[in-house]
Amino acid sequence: MNKIQAEMAGTIFQVLVSEGEKVEEGQVVIVLESMKMEIPVESNVSGEIETIHVAEGDFVNEGDVLVTLR
Amino acid sequence: MKRILIANRGEIARRIISTCKRIGIETVVVYSEADYELPFVKEADVAVCIGKGPVQDSYLNAEKIIEVAKEYKVDAIHPGYGLLSENGDFVNQVEQAGITFIGPNAEILSLMGDKISARKTMIQAGVPVVPGIDEGIKDLEEAIRVAKEIGYPIMLKASGGGGGIGMVLCETEQDLVAHFPKVVSRAKAYFNSENVFLEKYIENARHIEVQIFGDKLGNFVHLFERNCSIQRRNQKVVEEALSPNISEETRKKLYLAALKAAKAVSYTNAGTIEFIVDEKENIYFLEMNTRLQVEHPITEKITGIDLVEWQINIAKGLPIPVKQDEITANGCAIEFRVYAENPKNFYPSPGKITELKWGNVTNARIDTGYEAGNTVTPFYDPLIAKVIFHEHTREECLQQARKFFNETVISGIQTNIPLFLHILEEPNFQNGQYTTNLLKVMKTKA
Known part of the structure; x- marks a missing residue:
């Protein structure tokens, strides 16, 4: 199972995918906001979104799992 | 003026405290839970925690800040930069509370805070402005037409924007088409105004x-x-x-x-x-x-x-x-x-x-x-x-x-x-x- 983790602490600004959706490697799945900047979070593999663990407005720490793929 | 509230954080709060100390003015700072350990909180004469980390819950909470200002009977509020410093509504609230705002009056803030009205004011005063348009752009179609008249490259800007946020360089019509909806939605989200306008991008400036x-x-x-x-x-x-x-x-x-x-x-x-x-x-x-x-x-x-x-x-x-x-x-x-x-x-x-x-x-x-x-x-x-x-x-x-x-x-x-x-x-x-x-x-x- 593949997972996408937050590379830095921040707030979830946008969730761009939904569970069950197919994504390509390099596709932006979440936009994180940290220090007044929007940071696109890309999928590191191609696959299907299994679970989205966060919602817009959530605070996440570095290393938190944002999305799992299958 | 005996006591000042500083409606800011970090280095600028500290900077203001240092002058106040030198000239014998007491300082009150407000801070968020996230900033509890920072030097400015310790250096102020009084420090009051006003909420959680996100700015909406603390440093942008005008009501709470004014409440603290009243409670500690401050004579004035120094806004520092960013946050509430250019917010005309905040200035009005401060003055209504009988407190001096250290900065210009609310009308000037509103006039200069809106980039389109600032441009218009300067044109009237005979100050040269960057070639561009002096009205808000209604839609993408109009943006494309105006951009052609001005000539690429152009800067697409949120009228309420500032601090480098809400502006994007468009070198071609394709760029403009791609960026326009994003800048409009960001303008609305960050600056509470959908108004956007175009200026010529001056190269090698x-x-x-x-x-x-x-x-x-x-x-x-x-x-x-x-x-x-x-x-x-x-x-x-x-x-x-x-x-x-x-x-x-x-x-x-x-x-x-x-x-x-x-x-x-x-x-x-x-x-x-x-x-x-x-x-x-x-x-x-x-x-x-x-x-x-x-x-x-x-x-x-x-x-x-x-x-x-x-x-x-x-x-x-x-x-x-x-x-x-x-x-x-x-x-x-x-x-x-x-x-x-x-x-x-x-x-x-x-x-x-x-x-x-x-x-x-x-x-x-x-x-x-x-x-x-x-x-x-x-x-x-x-x-x-x-x-x-x-x-x-x-x-x-x-x-x-x-x-x-x-x-x-x-x-x-x-x-x-x-x-x-x-x-x-x-x-x-x-x-x-x-x-x-x-x-x-x-x-x-x-």
């Missing part, structure tokens, strides 16, 4: 701004210029005063235009008029910042004036203490903004500062909001310190900066100090002939 002051008796002075051309994401990284490589004639033209702009709106307190200066040294008004600037220390260094002290005295109703010809500029001052970020892609780098050892340069001024052991949280901008060098010559400044940053050690977070060391070796920076695209050009070369 310099960003030069003039510091001005107006008092409540109708006197105006300028405190010379600052060259702020070194930017990333339209945000300043290095600033210097005076500007290198500019004719005396253009310099005078800038001061004259800045004073004209200030008089046109009957400006009071500290303000900055930003200009774009093109290759032929034509000058264009860009925007007016109705507050203390981040980079004000370089002006303090060359003039020997404490700008915060002037702000406080002018807010009290005192006149500007000197005449224009008594203000002189001495030597060269350069400021470097140390950001908690990746020096290559400029992505933020929040985290705990485990080690913080500044270089050993005796006359470097270090304005920092953090100490070793503090955590840089993701809620605020990445500025962790400003380091200012002031020497007789520019070469001496660069030499001191090189020594300072080579010796500085910061661990636990990434900073843009490696970028400073590259900038200091860049021939176009060394000879003072750089423009706003210096960092982009350096990136392409690397």
Whole structure:
């Protein structure tokens, strides 16, 4: 199972995918906001979104799992 | 004025506290839960926690801040920069509470805070503005038509924007089509106004701004210029005063235009008029910042004036203490903004500062909001310190900066100090002939 983790602490600004959706490697799945900047979070593999663990407005720490793929 | 509330945080709160201490004014600071361990909280006479980390829950909570101001019976509120500093509604609320706002009045803030109305005001006053349109753009179709008239490249800007947020460079119609909806939605989300407009993007330009002051008796002075051309994401990284490589004639033209702009709106307190200066040294008004600037220390260094002290005295109703010809500029001052970020892609780098050892340069001024052991949280901008060098010559400044940053050690977070060391070796920076695209050009070369 593949997972996408937050590379830095921040707030979830946008969730761009939904569970069950197919994504390509390099596709932006979440936009994180940290220090007044929007940071696109890309999928590191191609696959299907299994679970989205966060919602817009959530605070996440570095290393938190944002999305799992299958 | 015996007691002032500082509606800000980090280095600027500390900066204001230091002047207040020197002139015998007590300070009250408000802070968020995320900032509890920072030096400004400890240095103020009174510190009141007003909410959680996100700015909406703390530093932008005007009601709560005014409540604290009333409870502690402060005489005035200093807003610093950013946050509520340019918010006309806040100023009205402060004044209704019978408290002095250290800054211009609410009408000036609203007029200059909206970029379209600021442009219109300056055109009327006879101050040259960047070629563009003077009405908000309704839709993409209109944007495409107007962009064609102005000619690419163009800047698409949110009228309510500021601090480099809400603007994007469009080199082609495709860029405009791609960026337009994003800028509109961001304008709405961040600035509560969907208004966007277009300006010609001036290439190979310099960003030069003039510091001005107006008092409540109708006197105006300028405190010379600052060259702020070194930017990333339209945000300043290095600033210097005076500007290198500019004719005396253009310099005078800038001061004259800045004073004209200030008089046109009957400006009071500290303000900055930003200009774009093109290759032929034509000058264009860009925007007016109705507050203390981040980079004000370089002006303090060359003039020997404490700008915060002037702000406080002018807010009290005192006149500007000197005449224009008594203000002189001495030597060269350069400021470097140390950001908690990746020096290559400029992505933020929040985290705990485990080690913080500044270089050993005796006359470097270090304005920092953090100490070793503090955590840089993701809620605020990445500025962790400003380091200012002031020497007789520019070469001496660069030499001191090189020594300072080579010796500085910061661990636990990434900073843009490696970028400073590259900038200091860049021939176009060394000879003072750089423009706003210096960092982009350096990136392409690397």
